[in-house]
Amino acid sequence: MGSGAGSMCETMNPILVVDSLTKVYTVTRGVMGRKSTIRALDGVTIEVFKGETLGVVGESGCGKSTLGRLIVRLDEPTAGIVLFRGKNISHLRGEDLMAYRRRVQLVFQDPASSLNPKKTVGQTLTEPLIIHNIVDRNLRRERVAETISQVGLSGDYIHRYPHELSGGQRQRVGIARALIVAPELIVADEPVSSLDVSIQAQILNLLKDLRDLYNLTYIFISHDLNVVRFMSDRIAVMYRGRIMELASSYELYENPLHPYTRTLLAAIPGAKRHSQHSLGLKMDEDFYEEALKGCPFYFRCNEKENACKEGCPPLVETGPAHFVSCFVRSS
């Protein structure tokens, strides 16, 4: 686990440590109720340092949202642990769990469905203050007003309902709700993917401003490679429940090692494609039912070797703070 750091951060203690985190969902399929399992997360190990933004990027089904949900304890892991400031969070109960949830907040993708339609913005923002009992009753109104202006909304929004807001304004409320309890870590799960381009830019800027103002730590989950790059210090690339590559965002984009990372980068519209990484994958399905013994990317990879079929490559450091999970690239 100790290798999960990066050399530039070695002097610091991580605020959050995720160790061998695994989540298996059991799903029922078909009319006969045949049970099968999905390994949404498969032994993910990563560290997050105070004040950094860790980007998590991958396509649908790669486990990035599951990772976020396990970190904020919306779900229990099948195996592995999450340590926050050195304390295992999976056994927290009662007040300890409450305290944890105050320090680690989540911003959801879809602000329309994550806000209570029957509550005004003011009520939505007051609720966490009451639950966590962190602000004096008579100062709550002030705190709400202060937070709402910090996310760029004017004071009269306090009396509005979610349906009276645009998508961007709703996401500002979602951010305000996370922010109002003064958390240390915010997990943002696709916070801008349902927004228009011009609104997306406003929200990204807002998240950066808040990060600088409060020295926040972000785990920024997104499928959009340009957005993740714009936001993050380091980026973890995920595929089928595993981390394929982890590096500083500059290094990852300038010197991608894993064939999957290269495929992803080549797929950005307008990206220059190296001929051998011209998305050599004709089919995007037919791989899902295969048992995962070897590398999860085996079937789509155009650099595979025999070893890739037999075992799963570990995440190893191939350069300063650059980790890759690939037999071909790490040897």
Add this chain to the structure above:
Amino acid sequence: MTELLIVRDLATHLFTPQGIIRAVDGVDITVHPGEVIGVVGESGCGKTILALSIMRLLPQGIGKIVRGDIVFEGRSLLNLSDDEIRQIRGSKISMVFQEPMTALNPVFRIGDQIMEAIFAHQDVDRREAREMAVEMLSRVGFPNPHKRIYDYPHQLSGGMRQRVMIAMALILKPCLMLADEPTTALDVTIQAQILDLMKDLQSNLGTAIVFITHDLGVVRVIAKHVAVMYAGEVVELAPVEDLFSQPYHPYTVGLIESTPPAEGAFLKEKRLNTIPGNVPSMIMQIKGCRFHDRCREGMAICTEDKPPWLEISPSHGVRCWKYV
């Protein structure tokens, strides 16, 4: 080169209980045979209603073309009877939708759904139609198409479903395809595959495409000319390279600057140049330029009068007072 499609001063309004939405309000677009035109804009700018107007698929009783004309191969589409427009739909103009799962019928095999389009327009027997479907599926990248035509939509991934949609749209070799956000619901690697596929098919079959998207990166890859729409109007129309290298309209500039850069270092400290405010509600009538309240370069006249269409060059036009 003669024009394939001319949209002239088109206005389509939606008559809703809340009021009249001027979804498309005076749009001019010309498509030449075999050309790919991109239509970019944010939600509510009218780009989908524009496509539905061309297809005459507007929601009944709500959507109405109130002004202008749509001329396809020299014939106005607006005066055609339902039977006549049905002859054109599918065989000459086809459409690909954003969400392939809702656009496909879940209870029919994909082969039958593709063949349905053939039977609607051509007098062929089942065997011939099946061969056509198999051939088209193999063109859109299906392995074992003779087996896959018996699949149901739920057996396919999102990318494969969108390939079926494209196969359906192209099976009768139409001269024009309207693609409404065809890759938006797809993962980025699948999106890249579908864009490659559409480019290949477009150059092989010579189909003209009107490609509607909110994604500037996508439009840059696929289109030759781009129309930028805002609040029901085309505010800028230019060859794709000119649009990105020298955008004229402040909205186009804002859109480009709002997109996180694909290159560069030390992005952590950078901020994006944003367009302030929100997309306007199309129920209110806006006096003057529709962008004026969000514009960084607004002048007095912008709040008073609607800016005229100006031609910067024969292929590059803009609707903005700044250049008058």
